[in-house]
Amino acid sequence: MSTHGKFKDSFLWYSFKRDKIAIASLLVLVVLIFISVFAPLIAPYNPYDPEMIDIMNSEIPPVWEDGGEKAFLLGTDSQGRDMLSTMIYGMRISIIIGLGAVALQAVLGVLIGLFAGYHGGRLDAFFMRAADVQLSFSYLMVAIFMSAILQAIVGVARFGEIAVPFLILVIGFSQWPQYARTVRGSVLAERKKEYVEAARVAGFTSARIILKQIFPNTLSPILVLSTIQVANAVMSEAALSFLGLGMPIDRPSLGSLINSGFEYIFSGAWWITALPGLLLVILVLSINMLGDFLRDVFNPKLYKG
């Protein structure tokens, strides 16, 4: 039987077809990701190109407001950048950072959780205490320290170039304990099962047992957690950028866009903050809804009702 056929017969697909919210969220998410991936082709302007920006166009309201212009569908920001294009590029950066940070968290957390859970003892105690310590630091605090140090080292001007990997690192490192704890919990349950014993009896090395036998059994909680963590990472990034610790204003993410518009909100230019904010909400909401759906499918015991 082909993999495709198996998927069509699966419970996941069956439940998905019957869940309107899940279908809608996935649709929204796919559209948003498609737009981000093909941002240079879809966005009407390139917000990174200073030649396309005219300061005379600043703070033009969206097209449906008085004074709106057809050339700028969603208006412009304080520097005269087209809001639509800037938001598309901003969302692209937000998604890159969100996925990158989650990939880093997942690799770190899953490996630590697997080995700590399987071996137990001192290794386990060490990493779990480290996780406790890590979680008692606010990631904002860590980010403030690290960005201050980095900006001092590379200089404020060049900070923009390394902002993306920097944010991935900060958000990735601060959230690994989430994965480590989840995975460790399932490993503790799995390692007592007879198939693990059977693998040991079959002469498997412990690394092979952990990675090839136990790991596949922990995938569903990892998958569920990942959706929530992507949403969290996007929000964390927005929060950091809003505080001025994240993406610089010439390469804005959704968070720094919200921040840049914040100063103009009282002068009536609400769209610079509100529109990226709305996009952020839609993005995070669709990811979370999808995560909820996955959680219900993979772990019916946790059902909300």
Next chain:
Amino acid sequence: MKKLLEVKDLVIKFALRTGEVTATNGVSFTLKKGERLGLVGESGAGKSVTGFSIINLISKPGYIAAGKVDFLGEDLAKIGDEKMRSIRGNRISMIFQDPMMTLNPVLTIGTQMTETLHQHNPQMGKEEARNIALDKLRKVYIPSPEKRLDQYPHEFSGGMRQRIIIAIALLTDPELIIADEPTTALDVTIQAEIMELLIELCETEDMGLILITHDLAVVGQVTQNIAVMYAGSVVEKGPTAQVIAEPQHPYTQGLIAALPQSSRHGERLNQIPGMMPTLKDIPPGCAFNPRCNQVMDICKTETPGLRPGKNGNLAACHLYPPGQEEQG
């Protein structure tokens, strides 16, 4: 015939917080090449722990305190971890009780089989591993193995899964298979099929088999020799037919008398009074003396060694003269 395995004076202890507990106290038996031996006893007699000690996989806090496990000239009780892993699952395989649990639920049968092969032979190609897996599935009579190889454990019935587990145990052409209650979780008709399959495979592949079970009926069908265990020691051993027909040790006699028989229809079943002592308070002398129906004074003070009974079976009992005593 050539000797395959010799377990000699095996003492296994568990270091618990409340003190040391002896799980087996000087177990000895030998297995010739291609021989089938039954290890029989109640729960807690030390059968399984003996089985695990052969592949040096007693879970902590248990350890082998004394004795040796001689497998074709190598002492497995002392061999290093790395070397042991190349024997475990390769030259000695083990089959477990519950086929529902011993297969990894999220991997296909094919993956699980080829994984085992790759563990022991990393150079083996994918195609070759698959062919070996197919060959072994055919040996245990799984129909249309090409299709079955890509299926998951939940797509098989209990009996089929136990066949697959046997096929996995066969993958590396082991010289010895340890089967720990392999049919307890299956219904009776399937039990018979699995047992017949095991006998057939042992004969065609010239494998040794240690069958660990509490079920005398099963042992009677399958094995050539029996070792009966009680409270951590072997109390009787001998050829299967002889042990079942003329048990020498009062414990074995009690076990056999407790079997339901159609000739005694309507009567109450016999039972051995009392319970097996827990490992912590094994009585002095013969461990069986508080439950024995032929108990003598000497039983309460002196531990009997194995000695020939009336028909030549070895029995650890003071009823027989201590002649050429054999330590066990």
